[in-house]
Amino acid sequence: GAGVSQSPSNKVTEKGKDVELRCDPISGHTALYWYRQSLGQGLEFLIYFQGNSAPDKSGLPSDRFSAERTGGSVSTLTIQRTQQEDSAVYLCASSLGRAKAGNTIYFGEGSWLTVV
Amino acid sequence: AQSVTQLDSHVSVSEGTPVLLRCNYSSSYSPSLFWYVQHPNKGLQLLLKYTSAATLVKGINGFEAEFKKSETSFHLTKPSAHMSDAAEYFCVVSDRRNEKLTFGTGTRLTIIP
Numbered sequence: 001g002a003g004v005s006q007s008p009s010n011k012v013t014e015k016g017k018d019v020e021l022r023c024d025p026i027s028g029h030t031a032l033y034w035y036r037q038s039l040g041q042g043l044e045f046l047i048y049f050q051g052n053s054a055p056d057k058s059g060l061p062s063d064r065f066s067a068e069r070t071g072g073s074v075s076t077l078t079i080q081r082t083q084q085e086d087s088a089v090y091l092c093a094s095s096l097g098r099a100k101a102g103n104t105i106y107f108g109e110g111s112w113l114t115v116v
Numbered sequence: 117a118q119s120v121t122q123l124d125s126h127v128s129v130s131e132g133t134p135v136l137l138r139c140n141y142s143s144s145y146s147p148s149l150f151w152y153v154q155h156p157n158k159g160l161q162l163l164l165k166y167t168s169a170a171t172l173v174k175g176i177n178g179f180e181a182e183f184k185k186s187e188t189s190f191h192l193t194k195p196s197a198h199m200s201d202a203a204e205y206f207c208v209v210s211d212r213r214n215e216k217l218t219f220g221t222g223t224r225l226t227i228i229p
Contacts, residue, residue, distance in 0.1 A: 004159070033215070043206070043219035056215060091160070100212035102148050102167030107160040 002026075004108035006092050012114045013082055021077045021111045025094030032075050033095075033105065034067055038088035046090075049075065050098065082115045089113070118143045118211040122220035130228045135179075135194040137223045139207035142188065149190045150208040150217070151181055160206065166190065177201070202227045 005024040013019050025032050034046040045059040049069045060066070064082075069075040079086055089110040097103040123138040141147060151163040164175025171183040177200075181192045190207060207220040 031215070033217075035217075042221050043217075045216040045218075048215040050215070059216065093160075099210050099215050099217060100148070102165065104162055104165065105217065106162070107152075109157075109159040 004092055004094050004106055006090075006108040006111050008111055009109065010112045010114075012116060015084060015115055016081055018078065018080045019082055019113060021079075021090050021092075021113070023075045023077070023092030023094075023108060025073065025075070025092070026106055029094035029096055029106075030072065031095040031098060031103070031105075032069055033093040033099075034075070034077050035091045035093065035107075036088045037091055037110070041088075043091070046077070079113075082113075084115050087113055087115045118147065118209050118218050120207050120209045120218055120220040122205075122207050122223050124223050125221065126224045126226070128226040128228055129197045131199055132196050135192070135197045135201065135225065137192040137205050137207075137225065139190045139192065139220060140188050141190060141207070141209045143209055143211040145211040145213055148210040148212060149181075149183060150210075151175065151179070151190075151192050152206045152208060154204045154206065154222075156203075163192070163205075197225075197227050199227050199229065201225060 007022045030051045032049040036044045047067045048056040064080045067077045091110045093105045093107040095103045095105045119142045121140045149166040152160040164173045166173045166183045174180045204222045
C-alpha cells in the first residue's frame with residue numbers, strides 16, 4: 001500500500017481482556033517496528049523485526065506483550081490481560097532497511113487503545 | 117546510552133516569523149538524528165534526517181536543521197512560519213548500535229495569526 005496501515009484505529013476494551021493490534025507495512029519493507037506513545041512516557045520502543053532474524057524484544061514492558069510477524073509482512077501486537085496503564089497509542093513503522101544505517105522509518109497513524 | 121532533550125515543551129510564534137525548535141542529544145557513538153512532525157490525530161511524518169553527510173540538512177516544507185557536534189545540538193529552523201506548521205515536533209536520535217530510536221518529549225508549535 002501507499003503507507004503503513006494499522007487496525008483498528010481505535011479500540012476500547014475492558015480490563016483483563018486480550019487485544020490484538022495489526023500492522024501492514026509498506027510493501028517491500030523488511031524492517032518493522034512497534035512503538036508506544038502514552039501521556040507522561042513519550043514514545044517508547046517496543047519491538048523490532050528485520051527479515052527472518054530473531055526480533056529485538058527488549059522494549060516489551062512485560063510478558064503480557066507479544067508480537068509476531070508472519071511471512072515477513074503483516075505484524076500483530078498482542079496484549080494479554082490488559083491493564084489501564086496499557087492505554088496508549090500503539091504506533092507501527094516500517095523501513096527498507098536498518099535504522100542504524102540511516103534508512104527512513106515510516107510510521108502509521110497508530111491504534112488508540114483505551115482500557116476501561 | 118543515547119538520549120535527546122527538547123528544551124521547550126511549547127513554542128508560539130506569529131505567522132511569517134522565524135521558527136526555532138531546540139534539541140540537544142547525547143550519544144556514545146556517531147548518531148543519526150531526525151526530526152518528525154505529528155499533526156493532531158495523525159501519524160509521525162519525517163521532516164529531515166542527518167546521517168553523517170552534510171551538517172546542514174534541508175527537509176520538507178522549508179524546514180532545516182544543523183548538526184553541531186561541539187554543541188551536541190540539532191536545532192530545527194524555518195525562516196517563515198505558516199499556519200499549517202502548527203503541530204507537535206519530535207527530535208529523535210539513533211546511535212547506530214541498534215535499531216532503537218530514542219524520542220524527545222516533543223515541542224508543541226503554535227502559530228499565532
